[in-house]
Amino acid sequence: MKKAIIIGYPVGHARSPLIHGYWLGKMGIKGDYERAEVKPGDVAAALRRFGREGYAGGNVTVPHKEEAFLACDHVSEAARRAGAVNTFWYENGQLVGDNTDGAGFAAHLEQQYPGWNNPAASILILGAGGAARGLIGPLAARKPRRIRIANRSPARAQTLCDAFAQTGVSIEALAWEAREAALADTSLLINTTSQGMAGQAPLDIALDNLPKTAIVADIVYVPLETALLADARKRGLPVLDGLGMLLHQAVPGFERWFGARPVVDDALRARIVEDLLSPAPRKEG
Ligand SMILES: NC(=O)c1ccc[n+]([C@@H]2O[C@H](COP(=O)([O-])OP(=O)(O)OC[C@H]3O[C@@H](n4cnc5c(N)ncnc54)[C@H](OP(=O)(O)O)[C@@H]3O)[C@@H](O)[C@H]2O)c1
Structure with a gap:
């Protein structure tokens, strides 16, 4: 089973697990998308550990995008220009980063x-x-x-x-x-x-x-x-x-980790809107 993960500090508020979970369910893909709180300074070690533990890759949210950029062996042109990585994966044991925002x-x-x-x-x-x-x-x-x-x-x-x-x-x-x-x-x-x-x-x-x-x-x-x-x-x-930006930035990562290109549809948007409007106080991310 393929798995991906998001890191942040904190990370409890991140909507990416909802977005990727929706696509995994809708497309009938056996996979998992987890979250991990990683302290500032620990990003490089965490990203290498996830590779050894069999994760296909994942996302990086606030405040780790710059630290993740520095940790990567290779980055895309978009990540280089941004100086920040929000999406990562592994190629031949090397850590690769992109910025899809x-x-x-x-x-x-x-x-x-x-x-x-x-x-x-x-x-x-x-x-x-x-x-x-x-x-x-x-x-x-x-x-x-x-x-x-x-x-x-x-x-x-x-x-x-x-x-x-x-x-x-x-x-x-x-x-x-x-x-x-x-x-x-x-x-x-x-x-x-x-x-x-x-x-x-x-x-x-x-x-x-x-x-x-x-x-x-x-x-x-x-x-x-x-x-x-x-x-x-x-x-x-x-x-x-x-919100549309948040949903669309997730597409390339999902395709890379799980091997199929997902679609941003009305039902996905409705699911995230419902979460945003839920009474529990949630922060952006
Ligand atoms: N939709 C999405 O997927 C998505 C993705 C990424 C970020 N965001 C959102 O985008 C926003 C910015 O994120 P960021 O990462 O670019 O943050 P950032 O690097 O901290 O930049 C904040 C920007 O806001 C300006 N600013 C702050 N307070 C201001 C004020 N009182 N008056 C005028 N300008 C002010 C800053 O100006 P100075 O340079 O003068 O400080 C700076 O240009 C956040 O709300 C973030 O959540 C959304």
Whole structure:
């Protein structure tokens, strides 16, 4: 029986076991997906031990994505650019890492809005943390007209622009104060800051300048409908929530460990939404 595992610290809140458990059941695959709490500093040893214990691979969640990246013998281009690993497996005894977060976002976007990049999009990303770093490569690969990044700490936005300067797509850092003026020429707005997350203040932005056709995306998914998305919906703008990204990022890992490509369907989404809305207090992850 094939088995995979997710590590985090803590890890009790992670939804990945629900997602992979759903696919294992639906596809009739004999397999198991477990979770393990691993302390910071112990990631490399844990990932090697899982290989010896016969796991096919697994996922890495907060706060271990960077530590897992450093532990890998080989990483994908996406992981290298992100400096973080969220999916791992073993090849000939070697530990291999990938980062599927950005591809998950793009897959969800394409599923919901197939024409989002026609005409070529002007993308405004708010935030320049780990999640923003993961999104830029897959978005740039779709050849949008341009990508702009506004972050509270401007140096981090500039670092990201420098890291992705060779993609062939115009990429520019904006001052945080310039974010509302920039909306006038934005066709896809993406919040990658932690603002709007349960326990945090809502994202501070007025959407008045956005064109009526602009898509508003939030990668935060606890709550499922952030204040940003609620505001956009009220204005009649198309919206994209963060849950789809979480579901789609799981597809490549499942295929690699269990040998069959799963589908993100309505029943899976409904199952995770039910869990998110359950009364027990759960954190994002
Ligand atoms: N849907 C998914 O599958 C998925 C996947 C990954 C992450 N996420 C979510 O994405 C969010 C960001 O994750 P991350 O890993 O990128 O975190 P991170 O590396 O800690 O980055 C946090 C970002 O939020 C900004 N920020 C924090 N407080 C702010 C404030 N008061 N005003 C303006 N900006 C503020 C930070 O700006 P500074 O640089 O100025 O500090 C930084 O750009 C989290 O909510 C996370 O749960 C979702």
